[in-house]
Amino acid sequence: MAIADGNGNGTGASRLENLLRELDRILKQPYAFDVFKADSVNFGVLTTYRQTWESQSYQVGDLVTTMPLAPKEVQRYTTRRVDKRSRAKKEVDDNLRTQRTETADTGRAESEIVEKASKKTNFQLTANESFGSDETMKVTAGQLVAGSQEKESQNTKRTFNENVRKSAQEYRQQHRTEIDTTSSTEFEETTFREIQNPNDELAVTYLFYELQRTYRLSERLQGLAPVALVANEVPAPDAIDDSWLVAHDWILRRAILDDSFRPALDYLTKSFVGAEVNIAILESNAEAQKKVVEALGEQVRAQKGILSAYERDVLSAVQNLGSSEEQQGLIDIVKGIFDPFGIAGTSDTGAVDAAQLMVDYAKETRDRAERERARLLDQFTLAVSALQLAIDKLSVAVREHYDNVAAIDRLRVHVKDNILYYMQAVWSHEPPDQRYFRLYNIDVPMVELTSDSVMVEVMRDGGNLTDDLLDREVGAVELPLPETTIVKRKLADLADLDQVLGFKGNYTIFALKENNYLTLRMMQEYLEVGDDLVLRDPDEFGELTVEELTELAACLHHREPERFKERSARIRAALVEKLASPRAGSDLVIVPTSSLYIEALVGTHPLLEDFKLIHRALDVKKVQADVRHQELENLRLARRLFAGKDDDPDIDKKIVISPGMPLAVDTE
Structure with missing residues (x-):
């Protein structure tokens, strides 16, 4: 239903x-x-970019806490870090079902039937006869006949019927499932610190900030490789x-x-x-x-x-x-x-x-x-x-x-x-040999050249703004489509099937053993042909950061002001485009740390009373006088030194003994 x-x-x-x-x-x-x-097989190029993290200075982050201290106050604190993870799971399924049925039936029937029949017949016959009269002779005769018949019968029947029926039934069902899972991990780290205010009359407030580290992040084109994409x-x-x-x-x-x-x-x-x-x-x-x-x-x-x-x-x-x-x-x-x-x-x-x-x-x-x-x-x-x-x-x-x-x-x-x-x-979990023998025999149509070279004409071209700022001479050529033919080759002859570079959709990416016409055609924007074959980013400002572009513009302005004036609009547009681009070239990354930065904020008002402040001022003057006295004493000593007196002026008693001179003995 x-x-x-x-x-x-x-x-x-x-x-x-x-x-x-x-x-x-x-x-x-x-x-x-x-x-x-x-x-199915396709061809492409795999570009590799490398990120560089250049360490910069530290900086202060958010304020974490403050600690005010009175003069000469000492505060001891303990940092206790406890990481305790406990997981307890207990599942109890207890199903108890008890059914008990007990029936007791006792039947006892005892009957005694007494049937007694008594039949008794009594009869008596009396006859009286009289002959004569009273005056003459009178004869009287009597006859008595009596009879008794009794019949007695007794039928006794005793019936005893006892029926005992006792039925006991008990049904017990118990199902108990208990699952107890306990997992505990505990980590404890304790650090004892002591901070004091060394001043006698000034309060200090310690500020604790989060310490942060800055990095300069830049990205450059690192590698370029031709690849084959095989569909799975x-x-x-x-x-x-x-x-x-x-x-x-x-x-x-x-x-x-x-x-x-x-x-x-x-x-x-x-x-x-x-x-x-x-x-x-x-x-x-x-x-x-x-x-x-x-x-x-x-x-x-x-x-x-x-x-x-x-x-x-x-x-x-x-x-x-x-x-x-x-x-x-x-x-x-x-x-x-x-x-x-x-x-x-x-x-x-x-x-x-x-x-x-x-x-x-x-x-x-x-x-x-x-x-x-x-x-x-x-x-x-x-x-x-x-x-x-x-x-x-x-x-x-x-x-x-x-x-x-x-x-x-x-x-x-x-x-x-x-x-x-x-x-x-x-x-990715397929064994390499199994993957190789699954793909090696695939026929791949290839575009191959029938001629080794073509005639081109190099034309002078002003190039882009980067070439102009770097003062590079560039030229442009038109490459005509050469004569080609389509041939079929086995995939194992073209790609390294033992090394998987990655996946794209249902494509598996393999490195090509050598370039072909199609991959070379796709790579031409990444290659700078000169005395040496150099890898370059096809993005006009891909290899320059905002700072580097600004520095080049400043150099041009310092070296050729007129030329800078002509290209100032293009430079400004390039800077705006570079700042708005997701690939800015470099960026400043702030990484928080687990450390703290401490700064002391000293109070401006002393906490001593006027008498002690005056006494403290007199103590300062006394110290100043002692300093002046010591300076004068140093001048006096210097003067003695220039006069040729190099003895110690602080000697209390000096005894000179010369030959032939009588000795005086102090008897006291």
């Missing part, structure tokens, strides 16, 4: 069907770009199916653009076939269990009908028993009237006992049917539980399978949208 929302879109199974149909339609759409026919086969959009993904899964795992596609790829390569087989097994299991439930249901219904029939048999037997007892009672009454002495014997025909036996048999048969019905109901309950379990397992497997099927189709759409990227990854 399909359910539609307010917009008319289907939900449930119809939404899945629409989703899969839409994905299939997207996969069948052609590519939004053109691809070249497989094994690209699969059609509808050919990107499950088998294609399986065939290239090991390459897709390495080159996948988004990790969200990896589970679909893993499911396709590892679990898809097993999931299909598992679903088929679960379906057959559920179908078999369904048949068991249906068979048990039929048996329960049949047993119910049998039990109803046995109930009717019990009722009929009870009715027969009542009818037999009623007939036996009537017979006994009639016999008691006509045969009071029991001469004809007993009147019991045994019909009541037979009817009672039929009742007992019918009840026992009904009880057996009831027990069989209970047993079938227990089995039916177990079968229903097993069927529900099979259906649950099947639904989980089907849900997971179709979720992954949709994910696989999503992967197919992703590969189709990025087919050139993934095909280039596939081609």
Whole structure:
């Protein structure tokens, strides 16, 4: 049954069907770009530019933080860098289902039937006869005849019937899946620093800036090489199916653009076939269990009908028993009237006992049917539980399978949208020998010259502005198309198939072993023919930076002012064009670093009180006086030196001893 929302879109199974149909339609759409026919060959030139990073000076970046310090204040700080990455994933799926059924049925029937029949007949006959009269002779005679007949019978029947039925059923299902993944990486770096303010009266604020490094970036044409481009086969959009993904899964795992596609790829390569087989097994299991439930249901219904029939048999037997007892009672009454002495014997025909036996048999048969019905109901309950379990397992497997099927189709759409990227990854993993033997025998039409030379006339040409600024003499020639012919040569003779230079679309780029007419024709704008063959950029200002162009213009202005005046408009236009061009020739690149730049901002107002400031000024004057005194003392010493007095003037006592001079001894 399909359910539609307010917009008319289907939900449930119809939404899945629409989703899969839409994905299939997207996969069948052609590519939004053109691809070249497989094994087609083209020629081209490969230009190589080299970037030069010239280190410049450092500069200050953004302000990071400030640190104000009072006079003589010392601040110690610790830089602690902790990089801790912890990833914990725990998934617990616990499904516990317990079903317990216990039935206890005890039936006990005990009956004692005592049937006692007592038949007693008493009769007495009295006869009195009298002859004569009272006056004469009177004879009186009496006769008494008495008789007693008693018949007593007792029938005792004891019936004991006990039925115990106890059924216990317990069903326990437990499914527990626990996944615990823990990954921890910790890096710690600690740095201790101390910053102080050495001033006694001035506050200082330290400014911390981000330190940046500047580079001068320039780009120049470095190399030029002729190449051959060989087209590879690209699969059609509808050919990107499950088998294609399986065939290239090991390459897709390495080159996948988004990790969200990896589970679909893993499911396709590892679990898809097993999931299909598992679903088929679960379906057959559920179908078999369904048949068991249906068979048990039929048996329960049949047993119910049998039990109803046995109930009717019990009722009929009870009715027969009542009818037999009623007939036996009537017979006994009639016999008691006509045969009071029991001469004809007993009147019991045994019909009541037979009817009672039929009742007992019918009840026992009904009880057996009831027990069989209970047993079938227990089995039916177990079968229903097993069927529900099979259906649950099947639904989980089907849900997971179709979720992954949709994910696989999503992967197919992703590969189709990025087919050139993934095909280039596939081609790059192809073994070189295999690639060589796949391509070596391709026939390539070549344009070859039938003559070795042509006559040309060199014409004087003023050249461009760069040639004019560099004072180069240039000439122009017209190259006529020489006589050519088309020949076919093998690709292995033209290109180096063992070395892949790169890819362009579905083209693989190989280096040519030698130039041909077409590649030489394409390279003529890059070659400067003179005494030597020089590689040049076809861009007029491609090899000059803005600074170099400005310097050339300044040199021209200094050397030939009149000539500069004539070309000033062209120079100005060239500078504007160079500044607006994406290839400016050079650029200044600023690269942030992980270092800091510190600058001290000293306060302008002292923090000492007036008394201390005056005392500090007097201390300064005292020091100045000491300096002047020392300067005068130095002058005096210099004067002594010029006077020939080279002794030490700071000696407190000097003793001179000469020959023949008496010694004076100080006795004190």
